[in-house]
Amino acid sequence: GAVVSQHPSRVICKSGTSVKIECRSLDFQATTMFWYRQFPKQSLMLMATSNEGSKATYEQGVEKDKFLINHASLTLSTLTVTSAHPEDSSFYICSARVPRMLDRGRVLHEQYFGPGTRLTVT
């Protein structure tokens, strides 16, 4: 099956610094990847859609200058949290979209999730 990795799995940084999180599709090419944020005991909130070779599409309320997304290749998307603050501490999860044909002419647009990155800003 499709495998998505994230690096690092955990990061602690000081307030005001920037942190880069990598999301890789290991055994397939992903033209579309998604970045989510999850606060404790809450569900996943979509931050942005990352398309290879073009600018990311951000969800309402997500600052594109603070959360920089780059999808320079078909297997790698990066999220950089710039000038991080304690309120940015969260669990960041990426996913890669994989369309595949099912029976009866259906197409499944499944997302394969990475293992997540726990960011703590002190």
Next chain:
Amino acid sequence: GQNIDQPTEMTATEGAIVQINCTYQTSGFNGLFWYQQHAGEAPTFLSYNVLDGLEEKGRFSSFLSRSKGYSYLLLKELQMKDSASYLCAVASGTYKYIFGTGTRLKVLA
């Protein structure tokens, strides 16, 4: 607007059956997914429905009614390891996932 509702918490006994409901109102519909998520881990895929009816997969089944904007996940023969959060997600018109609030299930011995 986009809205997906699930109960916040449920408790059930080992060996029992539990049904987790999900209602949705979204712009566009390209399928409904159920994911299981243990604390601190990424979601793992459980099921997918795009047509009305029941999809069965071992101890897990998922049902969809598009006219009612309603789905449920049925877990049979509950085991302790089933204690987790269960996330309902709808693929919108652009294939983005919109996640529900998630249901934390506790399985008691």
